[in-house]
Amino acid sequence: MxxxxxxxxxxxxxxxxxxxxxxxxxxxxxxxxxxxxxxxxxxxxxxxxxxxxxxxxxxxxxxxxxxxxxxxxxxxxxxxxxxxxxxxxxxxxxxxxxxxxxxCPMADMAELEDVEACWQHLMAKYSETFVPVTYVNSSAEVKAFCGRNGGMTCTSSNAPKIFKQLLDDGKRILFLPDEHLGRNTGLQWGLRDQDILLWNRENSDEVELPKEAPQLILWDGYCPVHLRFKPEQVDEVRKKYPGIKVIVHPECSHDVVAKADLSGSTDFIIRQVSEARAGSIWAIGTELNLVQRLAQQNPDKRIISLNEGSCLCTxxxxxxxxxxxxxxxxxxxxxxxxxxxVDEKITADAIKALDRMLELSK
The missing domain is CATH 3.40.50.10800 (NadA-like)
Incomplete structure (x- = not known):
């Protein structure tokens, strides 16, 4: 907290x-x-x-x-x-x-005690191999949990590569703490809605685990900033600015990502917009300070926030x-x-998770 x-x-x-x-x-x-x-x-x-x-x-x-x-x-x-x-x-x-x-509200949505309880449920129910994968936007304790249990961390940049490798190897994934990055990445690699289960962290006793293990279990955490972007905003900017390109962060909900032209990490967004042709128009679905900075640094383009209200990370x-x-x-x-x-034992376990990520994302 x-x-x-x-x-x-x-x-x-x-x-x-x-x-x-x-x-x-x-x-x-x-x-x-x-x-x-x-x-x-x-x-x-x-x-x-x-x-x-x-x-x-x-x-x-x-x-x-x-x-x-x-x-x-x-x-x-x-x-x-x-x-x-x-x-x-x-x-x-x-x-x-x-x-x-x-x-970070998202990181605080995955508390170690709740994550361990979820893991115990999965281990008791299924014989299939689950791999815990945590977004780097998580506490050191949760990273250490993944390290202790054969899992790893990921970033928004390398999540697709890590998911693909694990799924190709026949592994099943517990992904936390961001439901939306996990869902967007899983769907990108051909998973269907029925292959994905959402874990309700506040009512875990009410989660009904199916007989057959899902390929992807998502923790129900989220980024409050990126959830302020809505699919209707994509429709609105397209009407207002014909020819506009819409690029969003994969922490946005899937219905926003599906309507956007591009989605990717912060570095991906910066690169795409900075290298775009002069005169192009962009609506960006991420934190407002970065959007405004990109607009200042690229005066030859028109750059706006997808949500023209306030989308600041408070x-x-x-x-x-x-x-x-x-x-x-x-x-x-x-x-x-x-x-x-950070405690030395937590650090040692968390480093295992970070090292596995780096090895798998080479």
């Missing part, structure tokens, strides 16, 4: 933005290679401008692990991302989250310029705040 963030001193909030900017840049210059700042694509501009690296959660954690001189990794993202960075970096490096309240938005300065100020004074640490 979300951690509790104590209020930061009022001085950081009341300070003029220009002064905050100058102080952040001065601290970065003073700390040099001892400090690395990571910025997730969904971060607001007032924060990501200071990032040494931008990317998705796993890519950023891997980049942090390569920064051997960095004593402090300040992760402008959410809690599970900080956990992954802590697991992949050395014991001498410290991972800091500027606001401990920056969590949890990611908790990392503000004042919180970043507060964390950096403390580090500059030799005080470590908001350090993210």
């Amino acid at each position: 979300f951690k509790r963030q104590q209020p930061i001193p009022d001085d950081y909030v009341l300070m003029d933005e220009k002064e905050r900017d100058e102080r952040i840049r001065a601290i970065k210059a003073n700390m040099g290679s001892k400090l690395v700042i990571l910025g997730h694509h969904y971060q607001r501009d007032e924060v990501i401008r200071y990032a040494d690296y931008r990317g998705d959660s796993l890519k950023l954690a891997q980049l942090a692990a390569q920064e051997k001189e960095a004593e402090y990794i300040v992760f402008c993202g959410v809690h599970f991302m900080g956990e992954t960075a802590d697991m992949l970096t050395s014991s001498e490096q410290r991972v800091i989250l500027p606001d401990l309240g920056a969590g 949890m990611m938005g908790r990392i503000s310029q004042p919180h970043l300065l507060w964390a950096l100020d403390n580090l500059n004074q030799g005080k470590v705040v908001n350090q993210i640490t």
